[in-house]
Amino acid sequence: DADVTQTPRNRITKTGKRIMLECSQTKGHDRMYWYRQDPGLGLRLIYYSFDVKDINKGEISDGYSVSRQAQAKFSLSLESAIPNQTALYFCATSTGWLAGASNEQFFGPGTRLTVL
Amino acid sequence: DQQVKQNSPSLSVQEGRISILNCDYTNSMFDYFLWYKKYPAEGPTFLISISSIKDKNEDGRFTVFLNKSAKHLSLHIVPSQPGDSAVYFCAASGAGNQFYFGTGTSLTVIP
Numbered sequence: 001d002a003d004v005t006q007t008p009r010n011r012i013t014k015t016g017k018r019i020m021l022e023c024s025q026t027k028g029h030d031r032m033y034w035y036r037q038d039p040g041l042g043l044r045l046i047y048y049s050f051d052v053k054d055i056n057k058g059e060i061s062d063g064y065s066v067s068r069q070a071q072a073k074f075s076l077s078l079e080s081a082i083p084n085q086t087a088l089y090f091c092a093t094s095t096g097w098l099a100g101a102s103n104e105q106f107f108g109p110g111t112r113l114t115v116l
Numbered sequence: 117d118q119q120v121k122q123n124s125p126s127l128s129v130q131e132g133r134i135s136i137l138n139c140d141y142t143n144s145m146f147d148y149f150l151w152y153k154k155y156p157a158e159g160p161t162f163l164i165s166i167s168s169i170k171d172k173n174e175d176g177r178f179t180v181f182l183n184k185s186a187k188h189l190s191l192h193i194v195p196s197q198p199g200d201s202a203v204y205f206c207a208a209s210g211a212g213n214q215f216y217f218g219t220g221t222s223l224t225v226i227p
Contacts, residue, residue: 004159033214033215035217040219041219042120042122042205042217042218042219042220043160043205043217044217045214045215045216048214056214058214059216090159090160092159102150102165103148103150103165103209104150104152104162104165105160105162106162107152107159107160107161108159109157109158109159110157110158
């Protein structure tokens with residue numbers, strides 16, 4: 001079973017609709033992240049959370065909100081979707097920073113969102 | 117403003133030869149760097165990392181070099197294999213906080 005899962009995997013919606021993307025992890029990590037990938041722009045951080053009570057804005061948080069319901073769950077919401085939010089969205093997790101460790105992030109498989 | 121840049125969108129190499137992927141950064145506070153590999157329809161997966169206290173880290177066929185004065189890092193893959201064909205992202209972090217990713221380089225290894 002995948003350690004980081006995202007639902008849905010694909011979603012088509014219309015401008016103005018509210019949509020929620022969900023992320024669950026079984027890795028027991030405290031830190032969770034939401035990124036979006038656009039062609040030519042790489043991965044950009046939307047929001048991140050270092051524990052259940054900690055939520056931080058990333059580079060491109062406008063138009064998005066998040067909820068950390070539990071250590072294992074981190075949801076991303078688009079309150080009123082617009083076409084330029086069409087992108088591939090990734091959730092990721094990591095441990096707290098450990099000196100000498102690889103400190104990598106573990107990514108989910110992604111959600112392809114299309115806003116018409 | 118892009119703090120981590122990968123100026124080559126694509127790279128093609130022959131199987132068995134060396135692949136060199138480059139990454140530049142602008143923020144001198146970055147002290148930890150990683151490379152990820154991404155196949156289509158999958159999330160990125162971790163490949164190799166390096167701390168700013170080192171200038172080289174090696175893991176099998178993969179070596180990352182860091183030149184702090186030039187704010188440049190590179191990933192060497194030797195020998196390249198067809199299964200290495202993927203998009204490669206470099207990422208940087210300062211003080212263990214958020215990571216900044218480059219735009220990616222699509223590597224094609226020709227059999």
